[in-house]
Amino acid sequence: MSGAGDGGVRAGVDIGGTGIRMVVLEDRREIAAVTLPTSSFERFERQHRSLALAHSLRALVPSDKTLLSVGIGASGPVDTVAGVIENPCTLPTFSDMPLVAELSAHLLVPVRIDNDAVTAALGEFHLGAGRASRRMLAVTLGTGVGVALLIDGQPLRTADGAHPEGGHIPVGHTDTPCYCGLSGCWETLASRTWLQAALAGLLPDIAYEQHDLDFYRDLCQRDSRIAQLFERYGYQVGRGLGSLMSLYGPDLTVLSGSAAQLFPLYEDAVQVSxxxxxxFELSTRIVVSALGDGAGAIGAALLS
Ligand SMILES: [Zn+2]
Structure with missing residues (x-):
């Protein structure tokens, strides 16, 4: 019987609106990884996309290793029982198809799926910044805002077994409708998408994703408008965190997603908020992900 200790490996896939991250773990150690644009799968007919994903996974597994299982993390609502992503708004490429069943049939291994906020939280809990936490709040600031709470490593579920959509708690006074049906959702104000668009308004010639913390820190020191923008973003992030911390009482909050890398630029505003x-004090211990963009895929591999 093959096991993780004798050549067996577990694959994890993090399917986001922009990119698909795939990793292979052997004994909880990453031995291979790749990120592909989600749009690269759009050239396939819908019924062939799971097969294309299976081919990409097969290509990532070293030839002398046995694939034991696959875990998937996906943005937005996920039916974990039916194995279907239900996020046609921001992840149409892989939504509303029997992805888990098809992938399992193609690869002949068990496949499990969960929301990407849950898989990122599991990655941080087992192998990253959340290892000492008993009650960990995980918040992903990416294309949208994902939220997961782990209690002793187990994800909090809604009554129907789904993942609580914490990015859609209303925090704003805006009447601008969100695609979820509510308005003023935290996601519309705290996602990296908001930050990126706001920065683009001030810096139209600078591509957000091509620059790091040091670059933006330097800009903040030279341009008060940029510093104020990050401060505003911090307050907006804090609006939702305050609600979630009040309700959940976590001992640790782990921020991930591409906007988390810039946390030092808005940390003070978050704490003030x-x-x-x-x-009535809250435990406001907040750290940035130790696994970075890889947390969702690593946690997905640990699902199985
Ligand atoms: Zn919403």
């Missing part, structure tokens, strides 16, 4: 009166 979370400050409460004596007797």
């Amino acid at each position: 979370l400050r409460r009166s004596k007797g």
Whole structure:
């Protein structure tokens, strides 16, 4: 019988609106990884996309290793029982198809699926920044905002077994409708998408994703408009965190997603927004992901 200790490996796939990250773990150690644009699968007919994904996974597994299982993390609502992504708004490429069943049939291994916020949280809990936490709040600031709470490593579920869509708690006063049906959702104000668009308004010639923390820190020091923009973003991130921390009472909050890399630029604003009166203080210990963009795929591999 093949096992993870004798050549067996587990694959994880993180399917986002922009990119698909795939990893292969052997004994919880990453031995191969690749990221493909989600749009690269759009050239295939819908009924052939799971096969294309299976081919990409097969190509990533070393020839002397046995694939034991596949885990998938996907953005937005996921039916974990039916194995179907239900996110036609931001992930139409792989939504509303029997992805788990098809992938399992192509690869002949068990396949499990969960929301990408849950898989990223599991990655951080087992192998990253959340290893000491008993009650970990994980927030992904990416294309949207994903939220997961792990209690002793187990994800909190809604009554129907789904993942709580914490990015869609209303925090704003805007009447601008969100695709979820509510308006003023936290996601519309705290996602990297908001930050990127706001930065583009001030810096139309600078591509957000091509620059790092040091670049933006330098800009903040030279241009007060940029510093104020990050401060505003921090308050907006804090609006949702305050609600979630009040409700869940986590001992640790782990931020991930591409906007988390810039956390030092808006950390003070977040903490100011979370400050409460004596007797009502929150545990506001916030750290940035240790696994970075790889957390979702690594956690997905650990699903199985
Ligand atoms: Zn919403």
